[in-house]
Amino acid sequence: MIYSSELIKGTxxxxxxxxxxxxxxxxxxxITQTVKELTQGKIQLTEGALYPSLHALEAExxxxxxxxxxxxxxxxxxxxxxxxxxxxxxKISEFTDFMETMRFLLxxxxxx
Amino acid sequence: MIYSSELIKGTxxxxxxxxxxxxxxxxxxxITQTVKELTQGKIQLTEGALYPSLHALEAExxxxxxxxxxxxxxxxxxxxxxxxxxxxxxKISEFTDFMETMRFLLxxxxxx
DNA sequence: ATTAGATACATAATTTTCTTATGTATAATT
DNA sequence: AATTATACATAAGAAAATTATGTATCTAAT
Numbered sequence: 001m002i003y004s005s006e007l008i009k010g011t012x013x014x015x016x017x018x019x020x021x022x023x024x025x026x027x028x029x030x031i032t033q034t035v036k037e038l039t040q041g042k043i044q045l046t047e048g049a050l051y052p053s054l055h056a057l058e059a060e061x062x063x064x065x066x067x068x069x070x071x072x073x074x075x076x077x078x079x080x081x082x083x084x085x086x087x088x089x090x091k092i093s094e095f096t097d098f099m100e101t102m103r104f105l106l107x108x109x110x111x112x
Numbered sequence: 113m114i115y116s117s118e119l120i121k122g123t124x125x126x127x128x129x130x131x132x133x134x135x136x137x138x139x140x141x142x143i144t145q146t147v148k149e150l151t152q153g154k155i156q157l158t159e160g161a162l163y164p165s166l167h168a169l170e171a172e173x174x175x176x177x178x179x180x181x182x183x184x185x186x187x188x189x190x191x192x193x194x195x196x197x198x199x200x201x202x203k204i205s206e207f208t209d210f211m212e213t214m215r216f217l218l219x220x221x222x223x224x
Numbered sequence: 225a226t227t228a229g230a231t232a233c234a235t236a237a238t239t240t241t242c243t244t245a246t247g248t249a250t251a252a253t254t
Numbered sequence: 255a256a257t258t259a260t261a262c263a264t265a266a267g268a269a270a271a272t273t274a275t276g277t278a279t280c281t282a283a284t
Contacts, residue, residue, distance in 0.1 A: 007210050009241085009271070010121035018218050020220050023284095029232050039213050051234060073232060073279050074262050092218060098119050098210055106130050106204060117242070118270085125243090141261050161242055163263060186262060223239050 003042055003048070012045070012053055017080070018089040025079040028054060054078055062087055093099050115154055124157070124165055126207050129192070130201040137191040140166060152218070168188055174199055 020030060028032070032045045057063040062084040066077045078087060131143060138146070149199045169175040175198040178189045192200060 001206070001207065002208050003206065003213075005271070006122040006125070006241090007206065008122065009117040011136065011214065012271090013118070015217060022219075027232080029230095033218070033231095038217055042209075042213055043217075046272070047234080048233090048236095048273070054269080055234090070231095071279070075232070084170055094113070094115065094119065095214075095218065097113065097154075098115050099215065101115075101154055102207075103211065105127060105147070105155075106207065107134075121242070121270085139261080141259095158243070159263080160244070160265095164241085167263090181258095184249075185260070187260095188262075191270090210261095 001042060002044060011095070012049060013026045013057065015043075015045075016050075016053065016057065017062075017091055020078060020080050021085070021088050021092075025066070025073045027077050040098070055061060057084075102107040113154060114156060123207075125169065126168065126203045127180075128162075129158075129174075129196070132190060133197070133200050133204075136184060137178070137189045139187045139189050143215065158176055169196075188202060190210050 015035060019034060022078055023034075028050055029049070032050060034048070035043050039077060049088055054063065058065055058078070058107060063078045064081050064084075066079075068075050068077060127147060127179050131146060132138060135146075140159070140162055144159070144162060147157050163209060166175065170177060173193055175190045175194050176196075178191075180187050180189060198224070
């Protein structure tokens with residue numbers, strides 16, 4: 001099952017930030033592959049959504065970049081800035097809270 | 113804490129469908145108030161988002177309506193159609209699955 | 225050797241969906 | 255009498271994703 005696109009809306013930034021928190025630095029393609037693997041293909045980030053989002057986060061000063069070349073092929077690594085680390089904590093905490101609220105609202109029992 | 117709007121994106125339809133499943137029939141204003149109460153004000157549906165969404169679901173045949181008057185004031189009650197009930201089950205099940213995936217991805221332990 | 229698939233970036237046009245603002249009207253409360 | 259709450263609706267604009275397209279390199283298979 002691949003989740004309907006509307007479900008994933010609004011979680012993209014949180015996913016990016018969390019992954020960068022755990023992995024120090026990642027490049028765009030790597031993020032798409034990692035999310036795909038971790039979710040067994042259930043979440044497949046599209047490039048058209050990911051790259052503009054990364055660019056926006058960089059422009060906001062949340063992410064910083066370093067470009068490297070593997071042979072002649074470019075890789076643009078992203079990592080969290082200092083304010084980016086703070087924002088990450090906020091976002092994760094907000095999302096955790098949101099999930100509890102939604103769980104209650106939808107009366108979904110935790111699958112412990 | 114009121115959740116950032118981007119977080120709520122994509123969950124509106126699921127919330128509407130779940131509430132209608134539990135309450136048989138509800139009118140728009142009632143939905144906004146119920147969500148507000150159930151979430152202690154954390155989720156506040158705006159009319160500009162709710163009504164177009166209800167109209168779309170009705171046009172798709174997911175919801176059916178009956179109009180009543182309380183004095184001279186109109187109420188438009190929405191309830192699930194037969195295909196609407198099937199869709200509701202799907203949506204809730206998809207969302208439950210999605211939450212588990214996000215929990216894993218964000219490494220959030222269930223607050224049992 | 226050539227083709228196909230994977231890696232790796234980027235962006236533009238369109239669509240979808242929400243926000244914000246506005247509008248109308250009735251009922252209840254202060 | 256004025257304000258707040260109830261109750262609907264929609265339009266303009268903004269935000270964000272989808273879809274499609276483009277460029278280019280590297281690897282594996284035929």
